[in-house]
Structures are given as structure tokens and as C-alpha cells.
Amino acid sequence: xxxxxxxxxxxxxxxxxxxxxxxxxxxxxxxxxxxxxxxxxxxxxxxxxxxxxxxxxxxxxxxxxxxxxxxxxxxxxxxxxxxxxxxxxxxxxxxxxxxxxxxxxxxxxxxxxxxxxxxxxxxxxxxxxxxxxxxxxxxxxxxxxxxxxxxxxxxxxxxxxxxxxxxxxxxxxxxxxxxxxxxxxxxxxxxxxxxxxxxxxxxxxxxxxxxxxxxxxxxxxxxxxxxxxxxxxxxxxxxxxxxxxxxxxxxxxxxxxxxxxxxxxxxxxxxxxxxxxxxxxxxxxxxxxxxxxxxxxxxxxxxxxxxxxxxxxxxxxxxxxxxxxxxxxxxxxxxxxxxxxxxxxxxxxxxxxxxxxxxxxxxxxxxxxxxxxxxxxxxxxxxxxxxxxxxxxxxxxxxxxxxxxxxxxxxxxxxxxxxxxxxxxxxxxxxxxxxxxxxxxxxx
Numbered sequence: 049x050x051x052x053x054x055x056x057x058x059x060x061x062x063x064x065x066x067x068x069x070x071x072x073x074x075x076x077x078x079x080x081x082x083x084x085x086x087x088x089x090x091x092x093x094x095x096x097x098x099x100x101x102x103x104x105x106x107x108x109x110x111x112x113x114x115x116x117x118x119x120x121x122x123x124x125x126x127x128x129x130x131x132x133x134x135x136x137x138x139x140x141x142x143x144x145x146x147x148x149x150x151x152x153x154x155x156x157x158x159x160x161x162x163x164x165x166x167x168x169x170x171x172x173x174x175x176x177x178x179x180x181x182x183x184x185x186x187x188x189x190x191x192x193x194x195x196x197x198x199x200x201x202x203x204x205x206x207x208x209x210x211x212x213x214x215x216x217x218x219x220x221x222x223x224x225x226x227x228x229x230x231x232x233x234x235x236x237x238x239x240x241x242x243x244x245x246x247x248x249x250x251x252x253x254x255x256x257x258x259x260x261x262x263x264x265x266x267x268x269x270x271x272x273x274x275x276x277x278x279x280x281x282x283x284x285x286x287x288x289x290x291x292x293x294x295x296x297x298x299x300x301x302x303x304x305x306x307x308x309x310x311x312x313x314x315x316x317x318x319x320x321x322x323x324x325x326x327x328x329x330x331x332x333x334x335x336x337x338x339x340x341x342x343x344x345x346x347x348x349x350x351x352x353x354x355x356x357x358x359x360x361x362x363x364x365x366x367x368x369x370x371x372x373x374x375x376x377x378x379x380x381x382x383x384x385x386x387x388x389x390x391x392x393x394x395x396x397x398x399x400x401x402x403x404x405x406x407x408x409x410x411x412x413x414x415x416x417x418x419x420x421x422x423x424x425x426x427x428x429x430x431x432x433x434x435x436x437x438x439x440x441x442x443x444x445x446x447x448x449x450x451x452x453x454x455x456x457x458x459x460x461x462x463x464x465x466x467x468x469x470x471x472x473x474x475x476x477x478x479x480x481x482x483x484x485x486x487x488x489x490x491x492x
Contacts (some may be wrong), residue, residue, distance in 0.1 A: 403428020
């Protein structure tokens, strides 16, 4: 089918406008994150570490006042987000299920522009409050709404409008991760349906918009934070590598299924918890303050934490396990609230932690060296994402584009395919698909 010039132009404009908005969203999140770290982390030390190591001169009154102010701001932010979600219910949660529902005609927007503003403000305040969200969730939905609006402005055919919605979603992902190719693949894996069945149109629209958004993101975020990671391949024979890859795939598949089960269980029961405890905001704010005191880098959604995971040699197996428990708990509770935010960055962080623990375990048996940590961390990021979201192609490409390192493409491909097969045998359903089904289950 011949694609019109208007369709190409619309895809490019959506990529530029969507990329600009989502890059601004990403910039503000990182700015607020830097401010928070500046207040609650001096050098490489949290307030807890400074107190326990007797390297602080802050008075107890100052520390108490600081965390009291933080507590107040968190409660205010959470209440504002709660108000936004109640006023605009379609802005709740991750962006992919809502975009999928829009493409299938199951939800409509009377005021798409107001929903973009609501998602923008709600997403920033959710992450700024300290909830463990990824910026890509809000970016996907904002981008899809921009595609929805400009599809009308360009007066494209009704069928083509769905492809422009998908193009906007792709622009959101590209802006969030500076990964235009992965954004197109994610849309192909997650949002292709009977209304977007033309692969040529879908690929063209998402690549054009994703490329434009990716260029804007690279201008504002030229530094690759992963360039400092040392990727040292383990000195293993081919058969040894294959056995380790199989063990890693099986381990991550089991952990992915456990995480998904726990995620859904808590999310389905969280609403009842809210009705029984009218002061649950205060409890949530206290949890965030406590995590900030011990490990401020865990708060909010930021990829810089992954670099800290790799570079912190002082954290052994036990300490990393504690961080995994804290991060998993905070990520699951954050998503259970229904506030705007994505899943990818928390999953990538958890995958990085699990990859480091996997390497530490192998090093204990003298199979690999601790110098190979970066190798297993990056594979772990990709594989855990695949085990939970079940988008293998996205998992392969996203990490390569984010890190700029394509040397790990082959091992990631092997472990990722094995993980996908194992999760298929275990009947693990993609978490975004489960959340999509949950959106409409209450109304049936």
C-alpha cells in the first residue's frame, strides 16, 4: 500500500512534538532527582552511612527537620497525584495498556490535551515523591495522545490514525531511553493488532517518529551513563558458557514469574487496603522517607542507580539481596497505587541487581571473576525485562541501544531466547497484558 506524503509528515511532526514534550518530562525528573540526592546524599554516603560512620556534623534537630519537610512534601505530592488520577482516570498506571486500549477503541478521550497535561504533571510528581516508577510509562501515553491529536489535525484516514497513535507511543519510548530502534520494536511487539496489522505502515510511522524523538533526546542527553561500565567477557569454553546461560535463563524465568505473581496479588488487594486504612498516604510517605534515609538512590526512577550497583564493590551477596527486597517492595507498592508511571526502569534495576548477585555466586565457586560483573549486570537487565514483560526483541535491542554496547548482543540473545522459552513453558503472561486485562475486569 502506497504511503502518502501527509502520513510521512505527520509521523515526523509527531516525533518532534512528542519527543520535545517527553524529553522535557525526562529532564524535569532528572533535575528533581539531582536536587533530592543533593539534599539527602553527601558524596557517596547516605545519612545513615554518615551517622553510623561518625562522619556527619549535622545536628539531630537538623536531620529531623529535613525528613519532616520531606515527609510533608511527599504527602502533598501524593494527594495532588491522587486528585489528578480521580479527575482523569485514563492517566492511571503504565502507558502501554492505555495505549493498547485506545488503539482497540475501548477507551476514548474527550480532552486529549488535558490528559497530556495531567499525565505530565502526575508522572513527575509520582516519581518526585519517591515512588519507584519508570519515566517511559507516562512518555508512551503522552506520545500516543499527541499522535491521536495530530492524526486529527492532519485529517488522515481513520485507519491511518491508529498508526500515528502508535508512532506517538514510539516517540515516547525513544525520548525516554534515547533508543529509536527499540521503541519501534516495542510497539511492534506490544501494540500490533487488527487495527495496526500493516507492518509496513507501523514500522514506517514508529521509526520516523522514534528517530526524530531520539535525535532530540540525544541533544539534551548526550552523555551515555553506561560508557563507564567495564564489560569483560568471562574466560570460559563454549560448553561452559552455554550451561551458565541456561542456568541464568532458568533462574531469571522463575524469579520473573514470582515477581509477576506477587505484583498482581498486591495490586488486586491494594484497593481493599486503601479503603481500610484512610491514612495509607502517611504510611507510604514514611516508607519512602525510611528508604531515603538508608539508600536515597533507590528512590524514584533513575538509571544512575544501575551504575552504582556495578561500581559498589563493597556490597556483597547479602547487601544486594536486601536492596532487591527493598526495591521490589517499593516498585510493587508504587504500581499498586495506580499512579502514573512505568515498569521498565524498576525492572531494569532489579535485573541489574540480580545479574550482579548471579556473578557473585559464580565467583564464589571460582567459575568467573568479579571483574565480569558488568557483563552479567547488562545481560540481567535485558533478561529480567524479558521474563516479566515478555518482549524478547525489545529486551535484546533496548539494552544495546541504551548502553551503546553491541558486544553483548549475542549472549543476551541466547539467554533471552532461553528465558522466553522457559517462561512460555511456565505459562507466564506478560505483565502489561495482565494490566490491560485488569483495566476492564472490574466493569464485567
